[in-house]
Amino acid sequence: MESPEAKILIEQKQELIDQYLQGQEINFLEKMTTRLDEYFYRVFEKSIAARKMVISGNPFAIIALGGYGRKEQCIHSDIDLLILFDKAIPADVEAFVQELLYPLWDARFEVGYAVRNINECIKMSFDRFDILTTVLDARFICGASLIYSEFMEKFRQQLSAKHLKPTLNYLYENGEKRLADFGDSTYLVSPDLKSGFGGLRDYHTLLWYAKIKSNIKTRRDLAYYGFLSHFEYENLEDALTYIWDVRNRLHYISQRKNDTLHFEHQAEVAGLMDYVDTSSLPQVEVFLGELHEKMDFLKQIYQITFEDIVSSFRVKKETVGPRPTKTEGLVVKKRRLYFANTVSIIQHPDLLLRIFLESGQTRIPMSIEARRIASEFRHLVDDEVRTDPGCIKIFKRILGMSIWKFNVLNVMLSTGILAQFIPEFAPLVHKIQYNQYHLFPVDKHSIRCVQILNGFKDPADTIMGTLYNSVFKEIRNKNVLLVAGLLHDIGKADPAKEHSRRGARIAEPVVDRLGFSPVEKEDILFLIENHLFLAKTATRRDIYDEETAVYTANKIGKIRLLRMLFLITVADSKATGPKAWNDWTENLIKDLFFKTMSIIKTGELASKKTQRLIEKKKKDVLALLRESWREEEVTRQLSAMSRRYLLYVPPQNIVDHINLFRNLGDREYIWQITKDNEADMRTVSICGKDKPGFYSKLAGVFFQNNIDIVGSQAYYLGDSYFLDIFNVRPPQDRLFEKEKWEKAGQDLSIALEDDHYLDNVLDKIPTEVTISSGSRPEESQVRIDNETSSFFTIIEVLTYDFPGLLFAITNTLYRAGINVNVAMVATKVDQVIDVFYVRDIEGDQKIESEEKLNQIKNAIINRLPQMQSKEVMNEKN
Numbered sequence: 001m002e003s004p005e006a007k008i009l010i011e012q013k014q015e016l017i018d019q020y021l022q023g024q025e026i027n028f029l030e031k032m033t034t035r036l037d038e039y040f041y042r043v044f045e046k047s048i049a050a051r052k053m054v055i056s057g058n059p060f061a062i063i064a065l066g067g068y069g070r071k072e073q074c075i076h077s078d079i080d081l082l083i084l085f086d087k088a089i090p091a092d093v094e095a096f097v098q099e100l101l102y103p104l105w106d107a108r109f110e111v112g113y114a115v116r117n118i119n120e121c122i123k124m125s126f127d128r129f130d131i132l133t134t135v136l137d138a139r140f141i142c143g144a145s146l147i148y149s150e151f152m153e154k155f156r157q158q159l160s161a162k163h164l165k166p167t168l169n170y171l172y173e174n175g176e177k178r179l180a181d182f183g184d185s186t187y188l189v190s191p192d193l194k195s196g197f198g199g200l201r202d203y204h205t206l207l208w209y210a211k212i213k214s215n216i217k218t219r220r221d222l223a224y225y226g227f228l229s230h231f232e233y234e235n236l237e238d239a240l241t242y243i244w245d246v247r248n249r250l251h252y253i254s255q256r257k258n259d260t261l262h263f264e265h266q267a268e269v270a271g272l273m274d275y276v277d278t279s280s281l282p283q284v285e286v287f288l289g290e291l292h293e294k295m296d297f298l299k300q301i302y303q304i305t306f307e308d309i310v311s312s313f314r315v316k317k318e319t320v321g322p323r324p325t326k327t328e329g330l331v332v333k334k335r336r337l338y339f340a341n342t343v344s345i346i347q348h349p350d351l352l353l354r355i356f357l358e359s360g361q362t363r364i365p366m367s368i369e370a371r372r373i374a375s376e377f378r379h380l381v382d383d384e385v386r387t388d389p390g391c392i393k394i395f396k397r398i399l400g401m402s403i404w405k406f407n408v409l410n411v412m413l414s415t416g417i418l419a420q421f422i423p424e425f426a427p428l429v430h431k432i433q434y435n436q437y438h439l440f441p442v443d444k445h446s447i448r449c450v451q452i453l454n455g456f457k458d459p460a461d462t463i464m465g466t467l468y469n470s471v472f473k474e475i476r477n478k479n480v481l482l483v484a485g486l487l488h489d490i491g492k493a494d495p496a497k498e499h500s501r502r503g504a505r506i507a508e509p510v511v512d513r514l515g516f517s518p519v520e521k522e523d524i525l526f527l528i529e530n531h532l533f534l535a536k537t538a539t540r541r542d543i544y545d546e547e548t549a550v551y552t553a554n555k556i557g558k559i560r561l562l563r564m565l566f567l568i569t570v571a572d573s574k575a576t577g578p579k580a581w582n583d584w585t586e587n588l589i590k591d592l593f594f595k596t597m598s599i600i601k602t603g604e605l606a607s608k609k610t611q612r613l614i615e616k617k618k619k620d621v622l623a624l625l626r627e628s629w630r631e632e633e634v635t636r637q638l639s640a641m642s643r644r645y646l647l648y649v650p651p652q653n654i655v656d657h658i659n660l661f662r663n664l665g666d667r668e669y670i671w672q673i674t675k676d677n678e679a680d681m682r683t684v685s686i687c688g689k690d691k692p693g694f695y696s697k698l699a700g701v702f703f704q705n706n707i708d709i710v711g712s713q714a715y716y717l718g719d720s721y722f723l724d725i726f727n728v729r730p731p732q733d734r735l736f737e738k739e740k741w742e743k744a745g746q747d748l749s750i751a752l753e754d755d756h757y758l759d760n761v762l763d764k765i766p767t768e769v770t771i772s773s774g775s776r777p778e779e780s781q782v783r784i785d786n787e788t789s790s791f792f793t794i795i796e797v798l799t800y801d802f803p804g805l806l807f808a809i810t811n812t813l814y815r816a817g818i819n820v821n822v823a824m825v826a827t828k829v830d831q832v833i834d835v836f837y838v839r840d841i842e843g844d845q846k847i848e849s850e851e852k853l854n855q856i857k858n859a860i861i862n863r864l865p866q867m868q869s870k871e872v873m874n875e876k877n
Helices: 004-021 028-046 048-055 093-106 118-127 129-136 145-182 200-214 230-254 263-272 284-314 342-347 351-362 368-376 389-399 408-415 417-421 423-428 442-455 463-474 478-487 499-513 518-529 533-540 546-556 559-576 583-602 608-625 631-639 643-648 651-662 694-704 734-753 805-815 850-863 870-876
Strands: 060-065 079-085 111-117 139-143 330-333 336-339 669-675 682-689 708-716 721-729 768-771 781-785 793-800 818-828 831-840 866-869
Touching (some): 004 230, 028 093, 028 139, 028 230, 048 060, 048 093, 060 145, 079 093, 079 145, 093 111, 118 145, 129 145, 129 200, 139 145, 145 284, 200 284, 230 263, 230 284, 230 368, 263 284, 284 368, 336 342, 336 351, 342 351, 351 368, 351 389, 351 408, 351 417, 368 408, 389 408, 389 478, 408 417, 408 442, 442 478, 442 559, 463 559, 478 499, 478 518, 499 518, 518 559, 533 546, 533 583, 533 831, 546 583, 608 631, 608 643, 608 651, 643 708, 651 682, 669 734, 694 721, 694 818, 781 850, 793 805, 805 818, 805 831, 805 850
Parallel strands (some): 768 866
Antiparallel strands (some): 060 079, 060 139, 330 336, 669 682, 682 721, 708 721, 708 818, 781 793, 793 831, 818 831
């Protein structure tokens, strides 16, 4: 039952939230904390159970812990309490807990509590790190203040006398574990606002460290005791205010404690924080860019704290004094790198680059003071420095030192030196690509790409790792590769969609300044302009068609370019995120790389090894069919099959397909449905008489029966027969799956006889599709490729997924007199890219007419549904 005190608290909380969301409440966290404190005062004063315990000689203190103790109470933050006694814990405490907390639990407050005596609490604090940090934030609320004072005094004494070094070690190990568990939020488009690097835990760690070392009482003491400069403290306050604001909005939207800013919430949070453009749509990329800037500052603060923690219990006293480095003007103190003085920077601006080189070579991190000075003096990195051969050499060496565990390039970025040395890079800083495909901001993604490229220096314990290492070793000029890796997305500074071509133009003056030869410059610009070429070809073209590799080889031309493009493709995909890089993608790109390498080296369409593989496969098939088929029949059948088919399909599958063809007889088609290793996938092998529109009708029948096509391959068995192999998701009702397939088979037979049988199915395709991500939908695109294949026109359709997509497109093609021979599906997270190898039905050839191609484009676009975002849909409602 709701108590009067809880009712007051709920009303006060809602009033505060309303004022806060209207922009009328600036000290929200502190006032939320105060309202909770007042609730505990009221309950404590009225509690009969509390009075009994005090009268009977068992006084106690109610103490706030954790975020509540720090007075940092967000909308749905936990409330952590400690009910502390001097020695004995009376039985009456249970009744008091019920009075105090049950109303809060009933009101859905997240309250955690502990009832302990002083000695027990102190022992547990030094046994468990999570308890120790909450005690460091302990704050007296009400009750016996002397018990709280005695507890904190004993805690401080034991901390200083016995537990200082282990506690600092706890902080160190917890930081390492946190990075492993939550990752670096400044590298993530969906950051963890609390536990990830760049999140609030970075600030908490600094606060705990300062409390352990100097027993500070408030956040402002960080500047007073010298843990931060005044400038850093002001920036910290600004960053915290912003991140708390984002966190509160996220709590409000989620209606619960939630610290990960997932993709689906970002637009709504941006809207609540007034990031809107003239069309009232959220400017999510601007919002996320500013958020990452604030989180990046918190990460820098944490890194310096981390170094201080290490030096506090690992550096000997005799090594504390400054000592010179090999670079004049730089000194080392407490295992951190400093400028000797600012005068030397003015006299020698190249020190602003040399300090990063020194840091990378010695693995000694730059001090916070050195970072601040570098940032304040970055204007000295002018055109003279940018074109100085010595500075250019330093920068190239720094690029080669950029690795994941000690990345000086990241520090160059955060201090502004990188963007000052390469001004064209500045528009990428904190730039966000608002989609689920890219996990990292563009600047961090570019640096991550360089890190991955440098990681290829050391062979990993995998076959692919060894491959990347061996290819990396073959590259003569690593600087060409690394500069191309750093600048590959520089075209994203411009809003134009064709960022690769635009990037090559932007990068050209940069490459000139960096002093590359004409040949090296040409290579870098080629790599930037074509950095998506291998990935797109591997995932959107039929790599088992030898023409694909020939087209790729002609496009790239040189082995040195192929090697570098291969490694940049891998690094770019890995740096984008797991949705751009998986085993399937990796193997496709690897296979295309080897096929293209073979063609460039030998100039032959197919190698002798390929021919040997085909001959061996033919022998294996003959051996499997010897008892049921005459050898000349099998040989004739195999001769009619394409080399691509014989290379790609395993011998047992070829046997199954030949038997399928043999059993076709006079029927229009025959199919075989088999379960894949995955329970949720089926392979449908269909052999039939070649008939225009077959693929479209099959797609319509599958749509009609709720069977999703994932991918397909098409082959020819002689002049008038075909073999289609489909990977599909089976009907949802597995209990009657056999009956469903029988129904689909009947529907297909009717559709092949009646050209209008599926017309009513077309009406079920939606005319409008809502994009659930909350992002502004991109327009659907249709691209035509008449170069890659000599025999087919290739049509790419980039759109959002919706039920009946394949049927909508293929039916449109069929009605336009186009036959689909091969279809491929490549999912791009919230969008799909469907690729069709097609021919004109009448002439059975490529479509060369520009007029006809434009008609096809327009017909497909007009058939696709209108796309709208959640925001637009809500506005209509």
